[in-house]
Amino acid sequence: MVASKEELLEKIKEAVIEYEDDVVLEACNEWKEAGYDALDGVMDGLAAGMEVVGDLYDKNEYFVPEVLMCADALYGGLDILRPLIPVDTSKVKAQVVIGSIQGDVHDIGKNLVKMMFDVAGWDVHDLGRDVPLENFVEKQLKTDSEVVAMSAMMTTTMLGMKKVINMIKEKNPDCAIMLGGAPVTKDVANIFGADGYADSAGNAVSEGIKMIGRLREMRNK
């Protein structure tokens, strides 16, 4: 007997929260076979589970290892459901260029923010880590991405972000720039001319998940 939509959504959501990769895969395959709407599965199953993970993180019940495991579980489901979401050719998909700045090989925070954009259905241009400054500018200009998200985990690499922001804003002042990473403060983000910031991998999780929540709210209106 095919499980109801509600039952399966709950199963997907709970499995993301409990970082049960196998259960997420199983439930998403069931969802696919039942022919339910893939976008519903992503937003009300996978993303809804990640929203709870964000709450658990905010309450210090979950920490970064748990969030990473939940993210792995989410991606497993996303790989199954995302190809089934019809592409709306009448709309241009939002795009983001993302990467860790040159000199920085840390990418946990960057990957968690990337997850948020992936879930939201953006076209994500992930430049990886240790990215030369000019590559951010080139990619933004080439793709005309609305957002550039950069992360630096160390003060020793953070300063490169300012140069990238200046270069991008000079050529495309409408591009929104998000900064993230342990040494980045709101003050630093303002001084560098960024439009948003997350001060740690954890904060990126929290902020990113809140954005998912807002997207879900918008979709449900």
Add this chain to the structure above:
Amino acid sequence: MAELTPKERVMRFFNHEPIDTMPFFSGMGMVLLPAINKLGYKFPQVHTSAEKLAWSAIESARMFDMDAAVIPYDMCWESEALGNEISLYEDSADILYPTIPTKKWLTLDQVKITQEDIDTIMTKGRMSLIPEAIKIIKKEAPELAVGAWQLGPFTQCGQTIELDKVLKGVFKQADLVNEILDKFTDMITKIGQELQAAGADFITLREPGVAADLLSPRTFKKVIQPRLTRILDGWESPKVLHICGSTDPLVAMMNECHADALSFDIKCNIPEARKIVGDDVILLGQYDVFELPCKEETTVEQAVAGINANIDTGVDAIWPGCDLWPDIKEENFRAMVKAVRDRGNTPTAASKRL
């Protein structure tokens, strides 16, 4: 009373003996661009030559009246010695610290650290340059205290294997992670002993990857604390334990690790930490290494106000919350040192005055 030499000041400070003024030093990277420029070095060169490592540390300390020369500067030495290649960014015009772009062990199961690897670690990669540089500093700058540091086992593990795999492994492959952390613990203990034997006057154990915004305090207690304690027990005093990030929930546990002093970054509430550890424990750190000495917009007056605020928190010496960023505003940094010297004759909770 004659002024103490910087080394006398630092050593007496750690021994809880009365000193003339508040020390201004660090236990982490403290190489400064004006010093490198004066010496005619390029930034990538200071990481690969014992002479340049030593002289850049000496000149940075002397030029700005700091009490210690501290080496090394980058966090890739041990990972490189275990077989990873480093990137020195020799062609970059920016100040970029060496990194490990790709790691040879892709999964926790691939990690293989033998007892021989540990016994011979100081002969691998660039490792021998550190004791060599310590000896040069001792000879050429006997007035300065010499500091050295080691990353803690969890952070070092993340320098050698991808950190996300280590973080997840704490839950999913706990036995394996524990086994690997034990190997790193032995290796770090051994390296610290070698650096002390070479003449390091004090040593800092830095474990930034375990702050309470990354790992739970419960995991810290179970997985991290016993190993930090084991390393610190294997080293001679003076020894400092430093953790970056959210440390307020960790202060009491850090204080049980047998360090002679505790060091924190800007996120720590030092007055609360003081209440937890009492007046006998030396507390260090917390000043913002970007905001005060580096930020273009920070005036001299603001830098001085910032360092005074740092003193007011109840720290026992002025010591940054992280590596000093090399490209400092000279006028700000000099004013910060002067402000400390001007106020330094007042005793603190754990440090008396002559």
